[in-house]
Amino acid sequence: MSSNWPLVPLYELTTKVGSGATPRGGKNVYNTDGTAFIRSQNVHDNEFSFDGLARITESAAKALDGVRVDTDDVLVCITGESVTRTSLVDPKALPARVSQHVAIVRADKERLEPRYLKAALLSPDIKGQLNSLSEAGATRRALTKAHLQNLRIPLPPLSEQKRIARVLGAIDELVNVNEQLASTMDELFHSIWTKLCTDVATPVAKLTLADFCTTQYGHTAPATSAETGVQMLRVTDINKQNWVEWEKVPFCQIDAVALSKYRLNRGDLLVARMADPGKSAMVERDVDAVFASYLVRLKPHRDEMSLYLFGFLKSSAFAEYAAGAMTGSVQKHMNAKVIAAAPITPPNAAVIAEFNRIATPIREQLATCISEAQRLRRTRAELLPLLLSGGIWVDDSMGPGAEGLEWA
Structure with missing residues (x-):
C-alpha cells in the first residue's frame, strides 16, 4: 500500500507491546466471576466476543498484573489459526488479563489514536504483512513481539487519525444497529413459533x-x-x-x-x-x-x-x-x-399456514438486516486502504458530525 503519510514503526508509537501469560494453576483458577481472562477465541477481526470469556480468581489476576488490559488497548492474536485477528478490548470486559496467545498493543495517545491503530492493523496490506511474518520459519504460525514492534504503519496527523476513526466507527455503529435488529427479529420469530406451534389443544x-x-x-x-x-x-x-x-x-x-x-x-x-x-x-x-x-x-x-x-x-x-x-x-x-x-x-395444517403467514416476513426482514450489515462491511473494507493511504481524506469543515470524504 503506497501512502501519502510517513511509515512509522510501532515501537515509536506505543507504550506497551507484549503477550499475556497462563495463570499459575491453569484452568484450576478459572472462576464463575472475577477478572476476565481474554483468550484468542474472544478476539475477532474488528469484534470483541464475550462467547467463552473465562474468569479467574482475584489471586490469579494479581499474579498477572503485568498483562493487565487497559481501556482502548488493541488486542492481536499471535498464534495458531487465529493469528493476526485484531480488535479493541470491549470496556465491559474490564478488568481483564490476557493469555499467552494474545498480544496487547497499547497506543501512545499523544501520537496514535487507538481506533486508528486497530484500523491500520486490519488493513489488507498490513494484515498481509503480518500473515507472511507469522508463517516464516515455524511449523505453527506465530507472531513475535519484535514482529509487532517493528511493524510500520502509515501515520497521518493525530487530528486526521481521529477523523478516520470517526468515519469507520460510524459505519461500525450502523453494522451493529442492523445486527441488533436482526437479533430482535430472530427473538420475535421464536416467540411466535412457541406461541402458535406449541400451545395447541389438538395436535395432529x-x-x-x-x-x-x-x-x-x-x-x-x-x-x-x-x-x-x-x-x-x-x-x-x-x-x-x-x-x-x-x-x-x-x-x-x-x-x-x-x-x-x-x-x-x-x-x-x-x-x-x-x-x-x-x-x-x-x-x-x-x-x-x-x-x-x-x-x-x-x-x-x-x-x-x-x-x-x-x-x-x-x-x-x-x-x-x-x-x-x-x-x-x-x-x-x-x-x-x-x-x-x-x-x-x-399442530394442524391451518396453524402451520398461519405461522408461515406471520413468520415469513419476519425472517425476510432479518435477512435484509444481515444483508445491509454485510454491505456496510464491504463499504468499510473498500474505504479502509484509501483512508490509510491518504488517497482520500476526511473533510469536517462543515462541523462535527458532518464529515465528508475528499479525494487526494
Whole structure:
C-alpha cells in the first residue's frame, strides 16, 4: 500500500507491546466471576466476543498484573489459526488479563489514536504483512513481539487519525444497529413459533422428524478462503447465531457430480452431528454452496414445513432431546438416524399456514438486516486502504458530525 503519510514503526508509537501469560494453576483458577481472562477465541477481526470469556480468581489476576488490559488497548492474536485477528478490548470486559496467545498493543495517545491503530492493523496490506511474518520459519504460525514492534504503519496527523476513526466507527455503529435488529427479529420469530406451534389443544399426532424430511450427510473437502469453487457451509458457520453470515463462509473445490449431490437449496435445514452437535441452520436464500461432512441435511418433504421445522430445531424440546441422544465420551456426536428420530408434535395444517403467514416476513426482514450489515462491511473494507493511504481524506469543515470524504 503506497501512502501519502510517513511509515512509522510501532515501537515509536506505543507504550506497551507484549503477550499475556497462563495463570499459575491453569484452568484450576478459572472462576464463575472475577477478572476476565481474554483468550484468542474472544478476539475477532474488528469484534470483541464475550462467547467463552473465562474468569479467574482475584489471586490469579494479581499474579498477572503485568498483562493487565487497559481501556482502548488493541488486542492481536499471535498464534495458531487465529493469528493476526485484531480488535479493541470491549470496556465491559474490564478488568481483564490476557493469555499467552494474545498480544496487547497499547497506543501512545499523544501520537496514535487507538481506533486508528486497530484500523491500520486490519488493513489488507498490513494484515498481509503480518500473515507472511507469522508463517516464516515455524511449523505453527506465530507472531513475535519484535514482529509487532517493528511493524510500520502509515501515520497521518493525530487530528486526521481521529477523523478516520470517526468515519469507520460510524459505519461500525450502523453494522451493529442492523445486527441488533436482526437479533430482535430472530427473538420475535421464536416467540411466535412457541406461541402458535406449541400451545395447541389438538395436535395432529406425535411423530418424528423422519416423518417430515429426508436426511443426508455432507461433503468432505478442505475449506479455503480463496474465492474459487463454491462455498462450503460448516458447523462453525451455524453455531454462533440463528442465521448464516454467508460472506464469512469459506469455499471448496468440487466436481460437477458431487456439486449436484450436495448443493444447498432454499428451505434446506442443517444440523451439526459433530463438533457442536444439535446446532442448526436454515438456508433462507438462493446460494451457490454445499455443506460439510459434520453437518446433516434435512430436506422437508413439503416446502411449507421448512419454517416450522426450523423453529422446532431451535426449540428447547429439540435441545433437550439432542442433549440426551448424544453419544461419545471424548467427542459428543449424533448420527443422521438419531437426529431424525427426534419426537415432534406438530399442530394442524391451518396453524402451520398461519405461522408461515406471520413468520415469513419476519425472517425476510432479518435477512435484509444481515444483508445491509454485510454491505456496510464491504463499504468499510473498500474505504479502509484509501483512508490509510491518504488517497482520500476526511473533510469536517462543515462541523462535527458532518464529515465528508475528499479525494487526494
